Amino acid sequence: MENARLTASAPALWRSARPAERLSCATGAVLILSGLAHLLVFAVDGGPWEGPVSWRKPVTFGLSFGLTLITVAWVTSYLRMGTRTRTALLVLFAADCVLEVGGITLQAWRRVPSHLNMETGFDSAVSMSLAVGGGILVVLLSAFAVASFRHRPGGPTGMPLALRSGFAILLVALASGAAMIARGVFLTRTGHQESAYGSTAPLKPLHGVSLHAVLVLPALAWLMSRTSWGERTRQRVMTTAVGCYVVAVLGSGIWGIATY
Structure with a gap:
């Protein structure tokens, strides 16, 4: 099975992927496209690249979260853990990535800071949801990390x-x-x-x-x-x-x- 993964083409790997892996990769692709789209928005609209209010945040977070989600879907296929457990963790991780990027993108369009913003009740709710989402990310990724050390992962040398x-x-x-x-x-x-x-x-x-x-x-x-x-x-x-x-x-x- 592992040797087949090494020699399979990308379409073959996609066809053999489990639903949770396909969902994660498709969601990651959408997040990456969102980041690229906001790079175009920045090129048209301008404004500062640095600072708490800029188009940089939906760009960098969209690209980073999208790439990380696809990466996690791929590398965890080498971990020796229960299929149901991995599926549940992947689905939750994908949903959390959408929450994080969505909240950051929403605040960018509202022209207000996304993190650490307690100016209004709504801003506080968004900021706290991002903080809670960050905590969930820590738990999920830590679970994968523990699994990688509990049992020797598979894969090539x-x-x-x-x-x-x-x-x-x-x-x-x-x-x-x-x-x-x-x-x-x-x-x-x-x-x-x-x-x-x-x-x-x-x-x-x-x-x-x-x-x-x-x-x-x-x-x-x-x-x-x-x-x-x-x-x-x-x-x-x-x-x-x-x-x-x-x-x-x-x-x-x-x-x-x-x-x-």
């Missing part, structure tokens, strides 16, 4: 290390995201609204770099499986790649702490 390392680094992204929200909420509640909007900037590089390790490392393992390299060579390359990624995460973390 290097894939088990790639998955375990990718999910471990992903937990760093979740922790940094939670830290940004917690710091921002604290400043908002203590009357420092403007400071709250700017407080997330130092941790954004760490959050961004660590978020996509779960795509980059497994993708490398998959690409190497299509070469003539021996298993020992592929394992060494993967070990080196993991080491380089860890250095990048540490570097962005040190930079964030130094500028916090």
Whole structure:
């Protein structure tokens, strides 16, 4: 089965995918298209790219959440966990991604900040729903991370290390995201609204770099499986790649702490 996955074409993989995987990939594609569409909106409408109110947020969140959703649907197929459990987690994850991107996009069109915005009752409801959605993301992705360590994942040479390392680094992204929200909420509640909007900037590089390790490392393992390299060579390359990624995460973390 795993060897068939390595040699199958994209259409064949789509036909053999389970309904939850198809739903997740289709939803992720829609979120990516939403991000690209808002890039066009930014090109036409203009305005600042940085700051709490800009078209950057629906662009970057649409692209990032869409790519992450498709990635999770793919990489979790290598995890050894119950089919029903994985299906339930994937469906919930897809719904949560839609909630997050939808709330951010709505507020962008309303020309108000999406996160940490307590100006009105409606803004507070949106902000809190995004915070709760973020908490749900942490729980769901942590469940996949635990599954990757409980049982050795399947896949070609290097894939088990790639998955375990990718999910471990992903937990760093979740922790940094939670830290940004917690710091921002604290400043908002203590009357420092403007400071709250700017407080997330130092941790954004760490959050961004660590978020996509779960795509980059497994993708490398998959690409190497299509070469003539021996298993020992592929394992060494993967070990080196993991080491380089860890250095990048540490570097962005040190930079964030130094500028916090």
